[in-house]
Structures are given as C-alpha cells and as structure tokens.
Amino acid sequence: MIKRAYNFSAGPSALPLEVLEKAQKELVNFRGTGMSIMEMSHRGATFENIHNEAISRMRKLFSIPDQYEVLFLQGGASLQFSMIPMNLLKEGQQAGYIMTGSWSEKAFKEAKLFGEPYQIATTKENKYRNIPTFEDIQFNSEDAYIHLTSNNTIYGTQWHSFPDTGEIPLIVDMSSDIMSKPIDVSKFGMIYAGAQKNLGPSGVTVVIVRKDLLEKANTEIPTMLKYSTHAENNSLYNTPPTFGIYMLGEVLNWIEEKGGLEAIAKHNEEKAKVIYDTIDNSNGFYVGHATTESRSLMNITFRVTDEELEKQFLTEVKEAGFVGLNGHRSVGGCRASTYNAVPFEACKALSDFMIEFQRKHS
Template identity: 55%
Template sequence: MANIYNFNAGPGALPAEVLQEAQEELRNYQGIGASILEISHRSKAYESIHHEAKQLIKELMGLPSDYEVLFLHGGASLQFSMVPINFLTEGKVAGYIHCGTWSGKAWQEAQKIGQTLVLASGEKQSFKQMPELSNLNIPKEMAYVHLTSNETIDGIQCRSFPDTGHVPLVVDMSSDIFSRPIEASRFSLIYAGAQKNLGPAGVTIVIVRRSLLARIPETIPDILSYHTQVKHHSLYNTPPVFSVYMVNLVLKWIVNQGGVQSVAVRNQQKADLLYQVLDNSGGFYKGLAYKDSRSMMNITFCASSSEIENKLLAELEQEGFLGLKGHRDAGHLRASIYNGVPYEHCKALADFLTEFQKRNG
C-alpha cells in the first residue's frame, strides 16, 4: 500500500489514520462485542456516534444555532430532487447557476417539479470557467437560488458566493465541503455526498436553516420531507450507520489537523504544487480550467498529444497512481486531491509528471 497513490474522484481517498482506526474497531467496536456494521441504529453506541458527528459539523462549520444537521441516503443526486420537492412550491420559480455537469443535473431535476430560471451559465466557456455571480438578477419572489460550489468533471470552483438577499441560497458542496472555511450563515441549505472529503459513499450531509422548514408542503411523502427528517433526527428510517461512523472519524481527524483553516492551507499547497508543474511545462501539459476558476480539489489537464496522454496514463497506473483518467465526459487527465490525499502523494505525482516530460518532451 505504501506505493499506491489514490487520486480517484469519488469515492476518494480517506486519511490513513482514519482507515487504521476503523480497521482496529471493525470487529469489536469499543469493547461492546459487535462490529459497527451490525449494531442497532437505536443503540447507545450509535446514538453517541450520531450526535457527536452532528456536533462536530456544527463546530467546524461555525453554524449558528438555527441550523439542523441531517444524515440522509441517496447521495447528492437525491438532493437534486428533494430541494425542489420541498421548496419549489406552486407559483414560485427556482433560480439555478448552471456551471457544469452536476449543476446541470440539479437543474434538470428541478424542471420536473416546477418552474425554473437559469440566472447564470458557463456554457459559452464550455464550463471551463465559473460564470459571473456578483450581479445576478434575482426576483424577490424566487423560491431559492441553487449553486454547485465545485464541479468535479471540468475542475472549476467558486471563489466567492453570490449575495441573494432574502432569497434562500442552496449549495451543493459535495466535492469541497470542509476543504476551506466558508461563512455558513450565508446559506439556507447545504448538502454534500460524503464520498469525497468526509467519508465513504452511503451518507449525505444536509444542513438546513430551521426557518426554511415552514415552507415545506404537508402533501409530499414523509421520507422526502426535510421537516420529517429533522423531526426524527435523521432516524425516520435506518440511517447509514457505518458511513456516519466513518464521517465521525474524519471529522475528528480534521479537528486533530488544526481545523478547516489548517486543512485549507494544505489543500492550497497541494493544488499550487501541481498547477505549477502544468504552468511551467512549456505547453507539454495544459490545465483545462480557466485560471480564475481552477478547482483546489480536482485538477484537470491534458498532455501535448493523445499518444503522449495514453503513454502517461499507462505509466502512471504501472507506478501505482490511481484514478487519473479524466471523466468520460471530459477526457484527458484529472487529479482529485481531496482532504484525505497527503501532500507527499501530490509531491510524488508532481515529480513523476516532471520526470515524464524530461523523457518525452
């Protein structure tokens, strides 16, 4: 395992310390005689994990007291539907920032529920640049504004978030939650699949402002209602126990790293290291995203020819670098450097890319 470098886009790399702790506790969780995989979600053992994880999210994100934290199934893809089902009520219009594949999927799902409006789009830039968000025309009666903070496929990320006034701002942070500090109170609802920065697949974090719950119709199915999930403390149905347990371990790891601010510093160092290799390659490598929109989580790039790319990908895989082939919709190469990817692994990749250029440039 020492020679494996995991740059998968999701599920992504988890911190080695977290995996070690989970392994040690897997068969006998804290001496109770049973695995975390087989305990009841109503047990005291899980109750402690559940509430500790919620509290750590609130503390690390600096959430005001009027926010609820939920652990739900279905990934971000279910949230694409749940958000409009709960808040895109009759007579309302939902605003969407269309900045890539995932924001596009969220918008498509909302169109099945009610009326939508694209407030800004990056389509003219082939979704390689975040659209301008500082001067959005947002009607006061709008149900909400939806934004994806980081688009994993094309490797772009929001540098700053729009001011939506009294209109609720909803954000999909699946691929950059806890990677950098944010002002959480600016958002009415935040959701994130855990499998990139927080844990394994299977659990989605939803953070919702309590005042928003009053807008939810009573006619929607209970399991799709945020109000129901808040009322039952994410225990309306059996929660993804093991995934929540892993999220709790990752959250404690973030605390031990010095908090989100310290993690963000390291993430920026990792990104800078790799972008410098691309920018200093004299055209042998080229970053695909506009520089003002480059993601700190997903670095997309190409090589000087398809032949060189194929050779590079083959050698990378042979040397233990995993997950560097770009998404099927974008092609080329992509290095996903989430919280769990150590700086040393990014340094190894940077060194390999530099050495490969010397042999093939």
C-alpha cells in the first residue's frame, strides 16, 4: 500500500490515485506504441484520439451545447485575464467586473490595458468575506460582458448561484471549482479554468466559449492570442501540453466512473461539512473567514484565534502528515483545499486532528 500524504494544497493539488496509477503503468509504453505519451507527435492519430476523447468527455459531463467551442490552451487562467478583453472588448465598450478577491482584482487590472472595465460590485470593504448579493449587481445594458470569479481560493468564498445577465455574456473564471458540481453551461458566454485544481496537472487551460462571441471578436491581435485561431485548429495550432491533456481526459473519466457530477457534488458537500462542523462546534477556538452563506466547498479558510497556537497548529499538523494547510501568504491563517480528488478520509482525519488539538489546548 502506497503511503499518501493528506494533500490539502490549493494548487497544483491532489490528483486521483487511480489516475496516477494508470498514468504510471502507461508512462513508458503507452498502449503498446513503445513510446510515452510525452514522446509522440501531437499530429499523430494516437494523440489526436486522446485529445478528442478529452473534449468529448468534457462535453458529456458538462452537457455542453453544440454552440460552444471547447478549447485546450496554455498560459493558465492568468493569460485569460488579458485574452478576454483583447478579443471581446471593442473600442468604446465597457465591461463589468464583480470583485470578490485577488483573482478578480488581477483580471480587472489586465482588462484596463485594453479598454474601459468598471467595477460592478465589490466586497473588499468586508475583507472579501462574502459574495455580493444580486441586489448589489447593477450593470449597463451595453456592456461587452460581465466577469466574475466563481470560487475564491484565497478567501474561501464561492458563488452558489449566478446572476442573470440577460443578453450580456457572463464570463466566469472557474479555475478552482470547475467540475465540482453540475452547472447549466448555456447560462454563460464563456467559462475558463486552469486545470491544476480539479482537472489534472498544471499546464492546460480549458476555455468553453460560445461560438457567436468568436464570430464578433476583435481580429487585429496576435495570432496565438485569438480564440478563433485555436477554435479553427481544434486547439492544435501549435504543440499543446500533450501529457496534461491526456491526464485531463483520465480525470474526466474518473469523474464518470464515480457517478458523474451529481455524485461528485454530494461527495464534496460531505467533505466540506465535516471540517466546517468542526470549526462551528469549536466554541470560537477556530473561526472561519467566510460568512456562512458564502462558504466555499473547495477552499475552507479559518484561523486559530490565538496567534501563537495557530503557529503551533500549523507546525504540528504538518508533522502529522498533512500538506498545504497554510493560508495564502497575503492573508495568513489556515486553508484546507478539498478539491474533487481529496478523499473524505483526509477531511475526516483533519477534523479529528483539529478536535484533538483543541482538546489539548483549551
């Protein structure tokens, strides 16, 4: 039995053991080819099948309508902060950004280089402890698009439902909660996500974009930064991250085998509950950062109310075999990232550790 760490890292994060073991078996001789997937041509039939299977699995799991392209790009979600306004924000247009944390701030900063974005709503004054209410979201009917971040890894907040933007395309950065639950893709103009939380290793960025947006996109931009370039070439215009796409396809297959997104969502709720219950039942020994209604099921952020005890907690929890529980450097505290591949057993073990640590220090 392989000893595995209790991996709560925020990203790159835990991968399903079954997927890792399958990749290990196929690493040197992929399905009788005598080559690793990392050695073969991205133009060959073997990789093309892997590539297309990954797209098909994503379409099936997410019930993606035909009027959407599924693209596998590079550069992470951070490159999308620039590509979105570069392609979709025309001269004289505005785009509305909903501010819920560091990643929406970075997206807004990049958009200012290409047009006139504005902030629709923000919860910064509350230290990003909550998601804005729908009543707070007022936008202009002529906006090119509305942008938001669905889950905020640093602050531990998540949108549990999305605003209706009508005819204005809603663009969502789902990097840290994509494929964690079913969604209605048709409500969005575009979804994008780095793979390294729920979909596979780092290096692949998934973009699901409505075709009509590509038809109206700006054209006077560099070839590699046009969505249309990648859509017209099935994301194979240049050499893609072949191993990452293979792994992404295997993770999607794993989700199917686990019962699909409904089963994954139920499992994620159970995992998060066991940790949130420990926080809520600690009589103030542990305090969550996010307000209850805005809590993330992917990133559980909390503090030990005594600062010296918090340092001790982080030291001891690491010694006990738990990885990645330090909060983001910008906010401190503790963070448990409970992405799809983190097993319930790891969350229960963390809960047990937290209860015992409190017992010893209360």
